[in-house]
Amino acid sequence: MSIQRSGTNKRLSKLVVHRGLAYLAGQVADDLNGSLESQTRETLAKIDALLTEAGTDKTRILSAQIWLADMAEAAKMNAVWESWMPEGHAPARATVGAPLASSRHLVEIKVVAAVD
Known part of the structure; x- marks a missing residue:
């Protein structure tokens, strides 16, 4: 089975697809001047783009x-x-409080999705 990697550097890949699953690395907003809501919207848009790529x-x-x-x-x-999440499609989810990579990051989101 092949492994597809995207957005790869020495530390991580933003996306890995293997055996019908898409694994996304933790995604954060690029605009760190925004509110939690704006950072969440930007992060979810990045997730949408990576899922589309997969x-x-x-x-x-x-x-x-x-x-x-x-x-x-x-x-x-x-x-x-x-x-953002369509009715009836909510995944298994966990939310925790944690110090993030920068004090300006307010949210980080990582997902695993089915690919068929």
Whole structure:
């Protein structure tokens, strides 16, 4: 079985596809001046693009891991997530509070999706 990698550098690949699954590395916003909501929207748009590259979409996400710099802000992130995720397609998901790579990063999201 082949392994497809995209956005690869010495540290990571942004996308790995193998045996019908697309694994995305943790995605963060590029614009770190925005609010949690704007960073979440940008991060989800990056996820959409990577899923499209893999030949799948958000309705095929099996699991999601979300890290928030401040769990007190979870409701704001959830509102953006819920408007993005189509009804009836919610994946298994975990959300935790954690220090992120930069104090300006407010959210990081990693997903695994089915590819058929």
